[in-house]
Amino acid sequence: MTIREEQVLERIARARGSRARLREDTITLAHGSGGKATHTLIEAVFREAFANPLLDRLDDSARFAVNGAELAFTTDSYVVSPLFFPGGDIGDLAVNGTVNDLAVSGARPLHLSAGFILEEGFPVADLRRITASMHRAAEAAGVDIVTGDTKVVQRGKADGCYINTAGVGVVHSPPSGEIRPGDAVLVTGPIGEHGVTIMLARGELDIEADLLSDTAPLNCLLADLESRCPGMVRRMRDATRGGVATVLNELATDAGLAMVVDEDAIPVRPAVRGACELLGIDPMYVACEGRAVIVVAPEAEEAALSALRDHPLGAEAAVIGRVKEDPPGTVLLKTAFGGTRIADLLVGDPLPRIC
């Protein structure tokens, strides 16, 4: 390593630390991928317009007190294609996603809203199937869907059915929020199943695999964890769009610390690994819909792992890495091969490689 190379790397670190600038004149799909482009859009447009202390934390939910009770409030929209896929559909996804955003904030989900944007010509039978699945998911998570909205747009103006859900919950035991060097990093189960299932369900790849989406409500699992490791949980995030690597990057940046992750320790089912190998994408960046990344105090590592594993949704939970001081804001991966590399935020969706 020459002095010049180090100077260049320092210059890059400075450039990365500077404020995000939106250069595009139009929205591209990359802005919705959860990677760097999404972050830039949120910073440069939404935060600029809406800035307030609750929003500025950019947590999965906003937390605030009303008459002595601390509440959590969140919203999410669902535009998945296909609408029905192995292991779930847009309905249970829309319920579980919002339930999980509340659960990782340390809240007990109470009530959900559901807004539907339907395309002219959409079969009522499909809508019934979706609402039945939403009802089942809400029951399983112990929440009610208490308010809603319906809009119908002309044929061609939407892709069948889009759903928005919002949710409120009561915060009972919020994670401390403060990540420290030495903390342990856990995932609650095998990663990337939802994303790969969706890719295969689109039928464009001629790959067949026995895979189900991992969509599931995490509120009971995370409440169990909190009750068995009180005060020991630092942060929890559900690893949806952008996958585990994106969540780890966000945690590392927020904390100004490094996340050092062991590739061998990350649970990945063989079918997911195989599909990702074939497509040249990294399962670390593939979406999950029922998996959380959790940072706990080092002394609680064992207790947290067994608390998770005692629950069916956390049976394959694993400790995947540790928090370090340097290099700040970075996710380092110890590869299974025995080397090391950075796992950075992606710019847009992971693009399949040519050869």
Added chain:
Amino acid sequence: MRFVDEYRDSEKARALAASIASLCEPGRHYKFMEVCGGHTHTIYKHGLEDYLPESISLVHGPGCPVCVIPMGRVDDAIHIASQPEVILTSFGDMMRVPGGRGSFFDAKAAGADIRMVYSPLDALKIAERNPSRRVVFMGIGFETTAPSTAMTVLRARAAGITNFSVFCNHVTILPAIKAILDSPDLRLDGFLGPGHVSTVIGCRPYSFITGDYGKPLVVAGFEPLDLLQAVHMLLTQLASGRSEVENQYGRVVPWEGNTKALEAIAKTMELRPYFEWRGLGFISHSALRLRDEYADFDAERIFDIPGGRVADPKACQCGEVLKGVLKPWECKVFGTACTPETPIGTCMVSSEGACAAYYNFGRFTRERVKEATR
């Protein structure tokens, strides 16, 4: 997972690394070029350089299919995509490559119908399903991907599909390697030969490199142990004063190549007199176009493409990086003006591009990383 884990065994890697270190002559510095972008990707993805002694540098070569596409061709493709009834289809990597007036993603956002496909046959299927549309496949890549484009043209002809065409940008690897060998500012000790290209062209065509230029070449596979073994084979050749073509990737690459694939290329395509490579300039007989007999499948002849040449941005030093003269971080705009979010040069776009690989996977000093992962 079978057929993968065997080639990523860290114990075997440690043994090979020790043997590699013992083969290095004390005080000598070795520079090996990995020709193929797939190798660059493997090196960074698995952290392979952690196993190599400091005296070995791997220099990233020109074999990244999207990196070598000049801006003018991207603009031409977008011009085609904006014609009435056109669906332009392309491999995923190509979507973010900047032309003079933006990338395919930008054109798509502005209303062009540009779709990502995994194979040219998928593009042909789109043509069959949309008989009222004109479907164009953006053919890019080396001899690895050219046969599938050729086969698709043959199949389209056989099936009588008339709304399908190819915008052919296929290039050939040997003239690029020759251009690099003739470049005065680069001293290389040997080559890691491109594995997938060699499945098609075989190992024989590389003999001018070992004969005329006296540089050993080992055709290498894409798993990390493949590359370590190939480095070992190069060092063994150098230690015994040999300069030969060797095949490390024998489980996939036949010495004679794939004659059927070569026949398909020869039947449908011919060499262009010259072609512009991004950063390298015009190289004669370095790219393929459709033969006259297949003119009705040639998007270049069907659509009136502007065919303009767009000069690379002044600050961009992709050419120097592609030739291996500069390390990515030595480029003036690397990591500051040119990043994966706002790529100026193509090397920053594809994960096979040397700059993107270096930026994404290896931005910290080895010492710092070692300390963090201890």
